[in-house]
Amino acid sequence: MTPAPTPAPAPAPTSSPGTPAMTTTTPGREFRVLSPTAILGYGFPEASFRRGLERKPDLIGVDAGSTDPGPYYLGAGKSFTDRAFVKRDLRYMLTAGRDLGIPVVIGSAGGSGAAPHLEWCRQIILEIAREEGLRFDLGIIPADVPKAVVRQALAEGRIKPLTFVPELTADLIEQSTAIVAQMGLRPLQAALARGCQVVLAGRCYDPAVFAALPIMRGFPVGPALHMGKILECAAIAATPGSGADCALGILREDSFILEPLSEQRRFTCESAAAHTLYEKSDPSRLPGPGGLLDLTECVFTQIDDRRVEVRGSRFLPAPTPDVKLEGVRPTGFRSISIAGTRDPIMVARIEQILPEVERQVRAMMSRDRLDGRIFFHVYGKNGVMGPLEPLPPAQMHPHELCLIIDAVGPTQEQADTLCSVTRSTLLHYGYEGRISTAGNLAFPFSPSDIRMGQVFEFSIYHLMEADEQQLFPCTVEKVGG
Amino acid sequence: MRMNIRDVAKVIRSKNSGPFELTFDIIFKDRAWFETFRARHIINPELICRLFRIKPEDILGIIPFAPAQAIKITIRRWIPSGALGETDIYGAQQHAPLLDIEFEADPAAPDQPRS
Numbered sequence: 001m002t003p004a005p006t007p008a009p010a011p012a013p014t015s016s017p018g019t020p021a022m023t024t025t026t027p028g029r030e031f032r033v034l035s036p037t038a039i040l041g042y043g044f045p046e047a048s049f050r051r052g053l054e055r056k057p058d059l060i061g062v063d064a065g066s067t068d069p070g071p072y073y074l075g076a077g078k079s080f081t082d083r084a085f086v087k088r089d090l091r092y093m094l095t096a097g098r099d100l101g102i103p104v105v106i107g108s109a110g111g112s113g114a115a116p117h118l119e120w121c122r123q124i125i126l127e128i129a130r131e132e133g134l135r136f137d138l139g140i141i142p143a144d145v146p147k148a149v150v151r152q153a154l155a156e157g158r159i160k161p162l163t164f165v166p167e168l169t170a171d172l173i174e175q176s177t178a179i180v181a182q183m184g185l186r187p188l189q190a191a192l193a194r195g196c197q198v199v200l201a202g203r204c205y206d207p208a209v210f211a212a213l214p215i216m217r218g219f220p221v222g223p224a225l226h227m228g229k230i231l232e233c234a235a236i237a238a239t240p241g242s243g244a245d246c247a248l249g250i251l252r253e254d255s256f257i258l259e260p261l262s263e264q265r266r267f268t269c270e271s272a273a274a275h276t277l278y279e280k281s282d283p284s285r286l287p288g289p290g291g292l293l294d295l296t297e298c299v300f301t302q303i304d305d306r307r308v309e310v311r312g313s314r315f316l317p318a319p320t321p322d323v324k325l326e327g328v329r330p331t332g333f334r335s336i337s338i339a340g341t342r343d344p345i346m347v348a349r350i351e352q353i354l355p356e357v358e359r360q361v362r363a364m365m366s367r368d369r370l371d372g373r374i375f376f377h378v379y380g381k382n383g384v385m386g387p388l389e390p391l392p393p394a395q396m397h398p399h400e401l402c403l404i405i406d407a408v409g410p411t412q413e414q415a416d417t418l419c420s421v422t423r424s425t426l427l428h429y430g431y432e433g434r435i436s437t438a439g440n441l442a443f444p445f446s447p448s449d450i451r452m453g454q455v456f457e458f459s460i461y462h463l464m465e466a467d468e469q470q471l472f473p474c475t476v477e478k479v480g481g
Numbered sequence: 482m483r484m485n486i487r488d489v490a491k492v493i494r495s496k497n498s499g500p501f502e503l504t505f506d507i508i509f510k511d512r513a514w515f516e517t518f519r520a521r522h523i524i525n526p527e528l529i530c531r532l533f534r535i536k537p538e539d540i541l542g543i544i545p546f547a548p549a550q551a552i553k554i555t556i557r558r559w560i561p562s563g564a565l566g567e568t569d570i571y572g573a574q575q576h577a578p579l580l581d582i583e584f585e586a587d588p589a590a591p592d593q594p595r596s
Contacts, residue, residue, distance in 0.1 A: 067497075067499065067500055067562070068497055068562075068570070068571050069570065069571075070500075070562055070563030070567075070570040071500070071562070071563040072563065162499070162501070163501070163502070163541055163557075164501040164502060164541070164557040164558070165501050269548075270508075270549065270550070273546075273548035273549035273551075274492065274506070274508050274549040274551060276546070276548070276549060277504075277506045277508075277546060277549055277551055277553055278496070278506075279496050279497065279498050279504065280498055280504065280553075281498045281499075281502055281504055281541055281542065281553075281555040282542060282544055282553070282555070283544065283546040283549070283551070283553055284544070284546065295548075298548055299548075300548055331565060373565060375565065375566050377568065382568075383568060384568055384569060384574050384575075384577075385568065385569070385574075385575060385577070386559065386566065386568040386569075387534070387559055388533050388534055388535070388559055388575065390531075390532060390533070390534060390578050408565055455565070456563070457561065457563060457564045457565070458500045458501075458561050458562065458563065458564070461499065461500055461501060461561075
């Protein structure tokens with residue numbers, strides 16, 4: 001294993017009490033990180049959390065975000081997690097952090113980590129501080145990127161494409177309504193160096209939440225980031241895995257140890273190694289801000305019945321610093337209607353019926369220039385896999401189908417109209433061979449149509465060459481003072 | 482003797498790897514089966530193209546990962562996550578065609594994986 005380089009000089013240490021200071025490691029030193037849950041708001045058992053605190057952690061970290069729930073949440077400025085449970089999780093973490101005098105770091109606040117998400121989570125933190133009488137310095141690090149910055153980067157050739165992602169254009173930037181970048185270690189380290197006991201970060205590279213502080217304290221980057229990569233999912237990497245249970249990571253001079261905090265779980269070489277695959281294109285080489293985490297030489301060792309030690313994780317700094325941009329643009333408004341059919345004649349002819357219904361709807365709407373798109377999700381045929389469904393229609397023998405009418409229009413009203421007319425047309429459509437003439441659809445709900453609101457799509461998912469320190473400025477707020 | 486992949490794999494799953502890629506993990510029950518699959522290239526681009534009705538250029542990689550005795554397959558999403566017409570935002574239910582992979586258990590017999 002090559003000595004792990006530090007990606008950048010950490011900010012200067014300060015001497016105030018409780019402030020993480022930069023030091024070099026001495027043999028036998030450990031840095032313990034408590035990760036309570038896979039996503040802030042998913043919850044965790046109190047007993048596991050208490051057991052974690054008994055292990056005297058040096059840091060409590062939590063990842064709050066993901067692009068997995070889709071483009072809506074970034075676009076609409078909403079969290080995909082529930083406020084009551086985010087508050088519940090944070091209350092345990094913030095009070096424990098103050099009791100033990102250790103920092104609490106929250107990454108990708110509010111799920112998507114843009115300004116509205118950050119403010120949403122900040123309000124929850126302030127509420128808890130008031131209710132619990134907590135005092136601390138709160139470091140707030142937004143991750144929003146102004147369009148002008150992206151435009152300039154595009155013009156200067158500092159935007160790099162990722163595989164399968166369409167090329168970025170000035171139009172796409174213009175149409176985007178929310179753009180964030182994933183911050184890496186340095187913005188978090190800057191906040192910690194200023195003495196913040198709680199750090200609330202916008203969109204963030206998940207492992208950085210757990211790795212920023214130990215790297216400041218002189219622990220090597222490779223193992224710290226790899227440990228962070230596993231801890232960001234808490235006990236998902238244990239067996240049996242759970243996204244709603246705590247895990248402890250113990251960082252050492254040149255390795256790290258994974259320890260479960262519930263009696264019913266174990267970390268095994270297999271469970272830890274298998275997690276390295278999770279949600280990644282290539283399990284051995286994981287790119288992130290500042291460089292590449294190279295796990296090709298990684299060795300997993302079972303050190304006792306429940307714990308695994310990992311060695312050989314290497315960090316290879318990138319020649320130029322990149323951040324990953326995430327942006328969305330609005331594409332209209334959606335209304336849906338959910339219904340079923342149990343009629344064998346209709347089930348057998350559904351492939352012909354749906355396009356006929358759409359044609360009839362379009363013909364009726366053409367005079368009024370109603371615009372929009374109709375999608376039919378046909379569960380029982382190919383509702384899950386769409387065009388990738390390999391089973392030929394002739395081999396499908398469903399006895400009933402669930403149909404979701406998915407209407408997207410330029411305004412909510414047009415989407416409503418498109419959905420409503422498609423639903424009523426399909427309900428009474430006289431398809432060839434029909435015997436049941438009272439109605440073609442079984443609706444489980446009244447009202448039958450549901451407004452889904454604004455629709456977004458990912459418009460930006462690109463690397464931008466940029467200096468992290470300038471993109472992610474930190475402000476410090478005195479809470480409870 | 483023909484065998485089904487379900488007899489030798491303990492995990493077969495799919496998930497997004499970012500909004501533009503879909504990634505599949507096949508984790509084998511033991512080292513020997515992993516080595517068999519790796520050595521004989523039973524999971525190969527032709528098979529993946531057939532199973533998911535995609536073109537070779539839609540495959541980013543088929544990568545064995547020894548520490549987890551696993552093979553990872555990453556392909557292009559047919560549309561970006563959440564785009565109009567989406568069926569599976571998380572990409573967590575696209576693995577089913579892999580469950581039907583059959584292979585020849587006897588290494589002396591020719592490999593003709595089919596689904």
